Amino acid sequence: MNNTIENVKNNVTTYFKGVRTEWGKITWPERHQVVVETFFVVAIVFVFTVFIYIADKIFEFGVDKIELFIRSMH
Numbered sequence: 001m002n003n004t005i006e007n008v009k010n011n012v013t014t015y016f017k018g019v020r021t022e023w024g025k026i027t028w029p030e031r032h033q034v035v036v037e038t039f040f041v042v043a044i045v046f047v048f049t050v051f052i053y054i055a056d057k058i059f060e061f062g063v064d065k066i067e068l069f070i071r072s073m074h
Helices: 002-024 031-073
Strands: none
Touching: none
16 A cells, blocks of 8 residues: 555656656747737737627628518518
8 A cells, every 4th residue: 555655656756847847848938929929819809809790780780671571571
């Protein structure tokens, strides 16, 4: 039983040592790059939001006109 606990402890310790080693290899982006890319993501999301809103209004208008046409036939 103690041997199993020691193996688990050694495995966990080895894992976190590996995590620390890999963490040191990470190349973090410069602050300017993060700001610029964040701006572009927000801008693209805004553009797509406006596009979807306009498309929704166009379809809503079209469906309303079709509905009025069908109601006028009855």
